[in-house]
Amino acid sequence: MAPARPSQDRPWHAAAPAPLVLISGPEQLLASRSVERIAQALRRGGATVATTTLDAGTYTRGALVAAASPSLFDDPGLVIVEGAERMNDEFLADGLAYAQAPDPAVTVVIRHGGGVRGKKLLDTLKKADVPVYACPAIKKDSEVVEFAMGEFARASRPIAARAVRALVDAVGSDVAEVAAACRQLMDDVDGSLTEEHVSRYYGTRVNATGFAVADAAIAGRTGEALALVRHAVATGTDPVPLVAALASKLRTLAKVGAARGRRLDPVKDLGMAPWQVDRAKKDLRMWDADRLASAIEAVATADAEIKGASRSPHFALERAVRIVADLARA
Structure with a gap:
């Protein structure tokens, strides 16, 4: 059996010029950076780059070929096609035709934000080994x-x-x-x-952040955790992200603890970051399964109260933090 073909997708920060380039994914910042890296590579040595930007959603037939025509002054050309996830039929037709014989003197970058629109063109580009740079959310x-x-x-x-x-x-x-x-x-x-x-x-x-509160509570530092909560609330922080951070920390402890009992590797099997696992293992020295379950239940109750089941969300948050910190020292 032939070995599986590796994914064509490359990291956004590896983007480089090529006759055709596909930048795929919804994260706008990463996509913009990918395009800028390609433009910077073309400008090396002081070259002037003739840049044209097209919108695939409002595209007019023939615009791609016109934009990709080589410069009379031999300057490198860069054509950026935005919004390929909403491409019209005219661009789809021109894109498919251009993909058959891209001009090697010009770099055409197609930016697709995700979705199924234009799948025929995307499949054609990938089959042609066009470099694909991923910009995941x-x-x-x-x-x-x-x-x-x-x-x-x-x-x-x-x-x-x-x-x-x-x-x-x-x-x-x-x-x-x-x-x-x-x-x-x-x-x-x-x-x-x-x-x-x-x-x-x-x-x-x-x-005064949620994770600072969570760190203090899980370590059993009741006074510090409550002081941080009160400071956060006094400076306008909503209780929802604070209790969410506490819940997140407790879930991480539960995952690492369960993985240890089932002989799983949290990094490989659960996709957790190594530093998260190391920190959780240290925190778990103060916890057992029963107290961890009680803490998770208390935070879940506080979460429901903060989101509408209680008239005093700040009190519900403080009570949950106190319960967690006391359980850590039990």
């Missing part, structure tokens, strides 16, 4: 942390895992904001980056 907390880690790794800047965690806690889950915060931190600090650097620049935003 970054939504989960673990994905945001992984993205941030990648920002520092690609810049060859060492940073502690806890510092990345603190930065994401401070900035939030918006990928563009996280990217900007990573860049700012690297510009402002020389050498290795630590949690202290993050705290210095994002101070109160870090100290």
Whole structure:
């Protein structure tokens, strides 16, 4: 039996010029960066790049061939086709025709945000071994942390895992904001980056985050956890993300604990980040299965109360934090 063919999809940060390039996926920031990397590669050596942008949704027949015509001055050409996920029939027809014989002197980048529209063209491009650069959605907390880690790794800047965690806690889950915060931190600090650097620049935003509350509660530091909760609420933080962070930490403990009992590898079998697993193993030294179940139940109750079952969501949050911290010390 012939070996399975590896996926054609390449990481967004590896994007490079080619006669035809497909950038696929819904994450706008990553797609924009992929296009910019290709443009920068074409501009190396001081070359002037003749750039044309087309919209596949409002495309007019013949525009692709016209845009891809080589420059009279031998400048490298770049054609960017946006919105291929909503392409009209005219672009589909021209795209299929162009894919049969792309001009080697021009780089045509097709940006497809996802979905089934234009599947015939996508399949044709992939069968022709056109390079595909993946820009997957970054939504989960673990994905945001992984993205941030990648920002520092690609810049060859060492940073502690806890510092990345603190930065994401401070900035939030918006990928563009996280990217900007990573860049700012690297510009402002020389050498290795630590949690202290993050705290210095994002101070109160870090100290009052949901994961800081969760860390304190799970470690049994009742006074610190309650102080953080009260500070967060006083500065306008909604209780929902605070209780969500506590629930997330407890779920991580439960997953790692269950994996250990079933002889599973949380990294390989559950897709968890190594630093998450290491941290959970340390936290689990204070917990057993019964107390962990009680903590999860208490947080679930608080979550329901905060989302409408109680007239005092702040009290419900504080009670849950106190219960978790007390269980950690039981």
